[in-house]
Amino acid sequence: MNEIFSSIQYYFSYPFVRYAFIVLILISLCSSLLGVSLVLKRLSFIGDGLSHVAFGAMAISAVAGLTNGTVITLPVTVISAVLLLRTGRNTKIKGDASIAMISVSALATGYILMNIFPSSSNISADVCGSLFGSTSILTLKESDVWLCLIMSLIVLSVFILFYNKIFSITFDENFSKATGVNSDAYNLIIAVVTAIIIVTAMKLVGSLLISALIIFPALSAMRIFRSFKSVTICSAVISVVCAGTGIIISLLFSTPVGATIVASNFVTFMIFSGISTLTSK
């Protein structure tokens, strides 16, 4: 046991490990909070779709030779989020189909661009890194941490300030509209904030895995808790604990960070499902 602690201590003496730890904890906290609303609004797939869009946008910015891809990635993803939410209703292509369509198109475009204009000799490593986030975690700079801290603070304060309104439009959009809550504006806020989280998180856990951070904690919490507040709090706790355990396991056993966090989220979900089945009998 002491050995494990000393090796954890050893890893945490490196600044980039500490940066990655802080950033991952913040991101998992933010994504789990929004996840409750997205899962309940039947928009779980939006995270996945947006992360693929972000992947495509990142490929474009790499081709354009930008060192900081966020300048392109963030606006493109935010715009897609707004469009996806808007096309959700009353259109010829229904919400889930339009998300699937946009996400695969962006993925394909990104991959084609990365092949035509390779930024390094090892394309498959680049692609694998963007999809599963395996390498970039070690290249975080202090400025990345600050950026992530600011974005997390924005997301957290938006969520806390609008908590009651988010509850109302998640539970019953028609009623909220009728009582004069501007539900379109709040839907827009949710979409934009989701896009911000995804762009921030994509570098770390990769675009294929980010949606797990959004949906799993909420789903686990919903197995056991029965009020919106307790589900939200529990979801945040689960997400932070899973992210922490995931990082430590990945350091100790040299597994990919993103995938390990997702795996620990899945295990938590299974445990919570088990508890819920046992207690309901």
Next chain:
Amino acid sequence: MKEQIICRNAALGYEDGIVTENLNFTVNSGDYLCILGENGSGKSTLIKALLGLKPQVSGEIKFCGDFSSKDIGYLPQQTPVQRDFPASVREIVLSGCLSRMGLRPFYKSAEKKLASDTMKQLGIENLADRCYRDLSGGQQQRVLLARALCAAEKMLLLDEPVTGLDPHAQNELYELVSKLNRNGISIIMVSHDISSALKYASHILHISKKQLFFGTKLDYIKSSTGMKFLESEVASDE
């Protein structure tokens, strides 16, 4: 009797097509108006217009005096999302108070008191900490009714409130709404259920592509529209 809503020659619909037109009716305070009509007759468009969500294409829908569309408490039809929604009854009833808050982010004690008083009034205070998805259909409707009462105290607009309830729960809900009406709240109910409409309502508005009838219940039974509709209902019941 104070007029609350006056509708004159209103036509409702979208830019490319009128759904229903020639609407002329008045709602006075204390009225119990039942809106009848087939599917697609424009009932839901009329609801949106009354709630101020969709302006009329032509004509006038006037809110009188200090009454406005914000004074209407709305009980919408249930959505599939709500059936497995993890929320306590208290959270849902409180969310009715949101309209009073503007941009203020959190509830004050006055709003919490209003929510618990309303739950008491509707006999659901013992359910306050229960989860919405564990309740029976009738209990769920009471919760949504409490939320609507928190949002507005002058008028309730109910959209097919008894859909999916068993006959006993239907009767309970009708009695509850009728009690609220006797306490001075105006009721507008959209319904398929003509026999209950005739039992509880004071006025009937029957719409199709245009207005077929508006008047008191007694006049409706004697009118040609009412007789035709009643006959067809009896025939379809048999």
